[in-house]
Amino acid sequence: MKALFTTLTLIILLAGVTNSYSQSSDQINREENPEQTVLDNSPLAQLKKQIYEAKKNGNDVLHKQLTQQFANQYPEKIRNSVESFNRLTVAHQDGMKTAPFMQGDWGAGDINVFPRSIFQGSGVNQRVIDLEVDSSGVKYLGFITGDRDSLKIFRSTNEGVNWTQIQALVAGAGTMIQAFDFSVTDSANTFRLGFAVTVSPDANENDADLYWVSMRGDGTGARIAVIKPKDAGNGWKNPSIISDGWNYSAGATYWYVSYQRVNSGTGAGNQAAFSWTTDWGFTWEDDTTRNTFNDYYLSVNYNAYVSSDSLYVLLANDLTVTNANLRLMRIALGNLGTSTAWSQYNIGTANPEDQGELAVNRQNNQMAVIYRETFGVGAGNIRYQYSDHAMGINWTQGPDIAAFDNNEERPRIDCQQRQGAWRISFVSQSATYDTVVYMSSTNITSAFSGKTIVNPGNDCGLTPMPDVAGFRTGAASFGGGVAFSRFSSNNLWYDGSNVTPTDITNNSSLAGDYTLSQNYPNPFNPSTKINFSIPVKGFVSLKVFDALGREVATLVNNELNSGSYTYDFNAGKLGSGIYFYKLTSGNFNEVKKMMLIK
Incomplete structure (x- = not known):
């Protein structure tokens, strides 16, 4: 019955978006074969490259001086964030913590982190659960509540056995939190969490402002500011965020946000937008990953190569309603904010692909993309591609992860920065139940193994994407955890499985x-x-x-x-x-x- 409900819902959604999202043959050709742009060699671009070189070389003093010089010479390129609390506020001030609602028994069953309904997502906005782990092994779990009036953040310091709410972000009267993403970074002997959150004045997810939220790893020191207010007739949607704090000092750490600009009325996308901050959210700069097209399922990441750093945005584009395609966009960090265009790699297959996510192994610079490949309505397989080539230019198709007769969907991938082990989760559907599956690999060029059923009674929520993350369980021993929603209650649950790298x-x-x-x-x-x-x-x-x-x-x-x-x-x-x-x-x-x- 659940599979039938999902199929009918998908048919209705496709019927509803055909007029809004269809593209002409000329647009299809331009999307697939973009024009190549000559590198920007202007004085602005030269200064940008000098800033990046100072950052890359670890010269924090020079980096700070050049960054200030850029702000003085090109003030129109810098946008101050606005500390606005009319639509998003901090529920718990410093030192105030809420006890966990329930504590589970690790090993005897899944752990009920939040025993109330969480937001189930809508349309292509299914990422409403985010599980992250810092480099010491502490877990953080963020999610949107069922009525969309708050974004709650929980933390576990004992491998997911107990969870404590450390913070809650509350929407103002009449407003709703629509989507979010967050990441964790090391900074000045502490861990900091950075969030990108969309908040709308009503239930319309296409009419949202984009907010920045930062806090310490214990939930204190929270700061909220507007990254970008919605513009006339358009809103912001589906944000993805990452920082490069693993590779750089606190003073040279950048945060990067990729997000979709959509028509507030129709929801049709018209830009894959990009913003970043060099000073922990006090000022922001903008770039455009792509214009014109309906790009969605955005996933941002970076790769710090020995010679240079690159930024990547993975996105899906529906050339036609029935033929979504994956695109990987790349730009060298030194070219960000200049007239140099992002490079495009068409890494998909002949079949439609969407629900993609990008992960990077910071130990060896390998990258991997996991995605759903569809074969008509209600039939999807989980596949992945990887790149071990400098700059991610060449990609190789990995062995099938899940290619069964039933439908597989909602894949996620993680590569924890301390260990280099890969972990994935996805949902496998049948006529009567949905199963959350966990797998892992220590060698992305071979295959994923250790298929484990995560959820009890095969009871998984219809739309939210489960999320997966790796963590350390002891000396040279590591594990993976999955957070997911259950269909019977819409509650939030957590379970974990271990994997030990062989190196x-x-x-x-x-x-x-x-x-x-x-x-x-x-x-x-x-x-x-x-x-x-x-x-x-x-x-x-x-x-x-x-x-x-x-x-x-x-x-x-x-x-x-x-x-x-x-x-x-x-x-x-x-x-x-x-x-x-x-x-x-x-x-x-x-x-x-x-x-x-x-």
Whole structure:
């Protein structure tokens, strides 16, 4: 019955959007084959490149000076955020916390995080649940309540066993929260959460303003400001947000927001918009990822390559109502905000694809896109593509994740920045029930495995996308968690499954001293083993540097128990030459040299 209801709903939605979203043959051709734009070499663009180079080189003083110089020379490019609280307010001030509604029993069943109805989403706006994890393993779970009057944020510090509400954002009288996304970043010895939230004056999700919210990892220090108010006849929709704080200091951290501009009356998209802040939301700059087309399901991410950083926006575009296609847009960070256009990669297949999400492995710069491939109304498979090529230019189709007779949909993907393990979730439908499925992989070029049913009684909500995230459960041991809504109650639930990466091995729990051994074999191509030991439990860093002292790989960057370990290092992405690997733990530091010969 549920599958029939979903099919009928989809047919009605398609019938309703045909007139609004249809595009001419000329538009279809221009969308698929965009004109190439010459690089901007104006004084503005040159200054932008200098700002980026200072950021990339870690020169925070020069970066700050050049950023201020840009603001002085081009004030029209900088937009001050407006601290407006008439439509969105903070419910809990600093120090005020709400006890969890219910505490579950880990291992004996799923955990009911919120025993009331949550928003079930509408149309293509199905991302109303967001699960994130900081680099210490603390989990954060955001969701919109059923009446859309608040966005609640919960936190768990014990692997999802107990959840505590740390903050709530409340819509003003008569207004509604329509969509949101958030991310977590390291900054100044604390964790900060950054949100992009759309809020409308009524139930019309196409008539919303775009808000920025930031807070500390415990919910304190919350600040709300308007990123961009709606303009005449248009609103903002489906935001996606990411920061580059993992790679940069607090003073050089940027936050990036991708979002859709839509006609307030029809909901038809007319721009994939982009904004970013260099000062934690006090000022904003704008760019345009694409104009004209109905681009939706936006997913933003960045990749910090050794030579340069790039920004990516994955989006779906319905060339015709029945033929949605994935597009990946890319721009070098140094070109952001200039007249240089975003590059476009048509990474889809011959069949319609949508519901895409982009993830990046910050350990080796691999990228992966998960999406739904459809074969007519009510029939979809889950597939993925990956890129291990510099700048994400070339993409390879991975093995099918789910290609069954029934319908699979609502895929999500995550690659936790400390470990490099990939995790996915999706929904598998049948005539009588919907199942949330979790899988994982430590090698994106092979396949996903460990298929696990997440939800009890196969009871999954009809429209909200479950979300998945990875986390650390102990020394060299990691897990994945999934948050989802149940159909029978529309409540919010959480469950978890573990996966252990294979690149680090704990050989013994006994170690008499700190040691770092010479890698073997040496020289090597492309893999080698690095043995080390630590006598006491503590934070361990094992990094690789090139001959110029630039960090090229982070192998270990987390707390380990005492013992001896072996790390299997694969340098397949590096060129031939001399490299140095450095072990740091407590007061111990040691560096050794190795040679890669290809």
